[in-house]
Amino acid sequence: MLQLSIGEGVRAALGQAILGVLNGQGLFNEATDPREFHKKLQSVFGNGAVVLEKVIVKDLFRKLNIPYDSQERFDYGEALERAKDACTVEAPTK
Secondary structure (H helix, E strand, C coil), rough: CCHHHHHHHHHHHCCCCHHHHHCCCCCCCCCCCCHHHCCCCCCCCCCCHHHHHHHHHHHHHHHHCCCCCCCCCCHHHHHHHHHHHCCCCCCCCC
């Protein structure tokens, strides 16, 4: 679901052509590693990296029905953890 949100978020923000170029360069291969993903985005977009991360997280949270508060302090890694927690289904106890 994260890869889908990355694709849709980047496509919405930058267009299909840019998404294709970035995808071809492997920019999104490390999306689940927050630090590495941020470094790669920042190397291409500078301070705009955080904007793209927010777009991606906002789309991901929408898909998972998690409220997104744009006024909260943003951290891509923490947002991914929150999404993982929302997807975690506890095994039934016996």
